[in-house]
Amino acid sequence: TQLLEQSPQFLSIQEGENLTVYCNSSSVFSSLQWYRQEPGEGPVLLVTVVTGGEVKKLKRLTFQFGDARKDSSLHITAAQTGDTGLYLCAGVPQAGTALIFGKGTTLSVSS
Amino acid sequence: DAGVTQSPTHLIKTRGQHVTLRCSPISGHKSVSWYQQVLGQGPQFIFQYYEKEERGRGNFPDRFSARQFPNYSSELNVNALLLGDSALYLCASSQPSTGGIETQYFGPGTRLLVL
Numbered sequence: 120t121q122l123l124e125q126s127p128q129f130l131s132i133q134e135g136e137n138l139t140v141y142c143n144s145s146s147v148f149s150s151l152q153w154y155r156q157e158p159g160e161g162p163v164l165l166v167t168v169v170t171g172g173e174v175k176k177l178k179r180l181t182f183q184f185g186d187a188r189k190d191s192s193l194h195i196t197a198a199q200t201g202d203t204g205l206y207l208c209a210g211v212p213q214a215g216t217a218l219i220f221g222k223g224t225t226l227s228v229s230s
Numbered sequence: 231d232a233g234v235t236q237s238p239t240h241l242i243k244t245r246g247q248h249v250t251l252r253c254s255p256i257s258g259h260k261s262v263s264w265y266q267q268v269l270g271q272g273p274q275f276i277f278q279y280y281e282k283e284e285r286g287r288g289n290f291p292d293r294f295s296a297r298q299f300p301n302y303s304s305e306l307n308v309n310a311l312l313l314g315d316s317a318l319y320l321c322a323s324s325q326p327s328t329g330g331i332e333t334q335y336f337g338p339g340t341r342l343l344v345l
Contacts, residue, residue: 123272125272149331150331152333154336159338160339161234161336161338161339162273163336164333167331169331209272209273216286217275217278217288218263218275218322220272220273221272222271222272223272
């Protein structure tokens with residue numbers, strides 16, 4: 120059983136479109152993080168959300184942490200080809216110490 | 231400042247062999263974590279070391295072991311390699327914060343292929 124469920128698993132869109140990636144769990148997390156990973160490289164941290172209901176913006180990317188701290192979403196506005204990559208959510212469950220990752224969402228943006 | 235470095239970048243081994251992967255953390259970071267990322271999956275936690283002590287261990291067999299040195303660099307060892315051990319092995323360094331949020335910074339990984 121995957122502790123963090125990400126959806127969709129794959130997403131293929133045209134430049135300029137908007138998209139949302141979801142990260143859901145039945146467990147409470149003290150914080151959730153979003154990473155972006157390109158082929159042959161390690162994940163790069165985009166944002167950490169800590170407070171339930173928190174919304175953070177990073178240029179065209181908007182991250183939200185659910186009120187109950189069990190889920191999060193990543194919304195990209197007007198996607199660009201440079202947004203192509205694997206997006207991973209990760210967090211440490213309240214009852215644990217290890218960083219748990221979702222399976223990731225592979226985003227492909229074409230021109 | 232140099233980020234997390236890992237060596238080697240790529241490695242090919244045969245079943246039954248042993249492998250050692252190396253990681254140097256960001257300067258000043260005292261914690262190192264190891265992850266296995268199989269193609270199409272997110273990284274899975276293997277070990278975390280802090281100040282040379284094992285701080286956490288994931289659900290991996292005893293064939294996997296690790297250690298951290300006085301300079302905070304780390305080695306991951308895998309014995310009796312299986313085909314299923316083929317993966318990208320990621321190292322991350324971090325420094326515990328007073329706020330409790332520990333941001334992990336990842337290296338580029340070592341791509342291991344077991345034939």
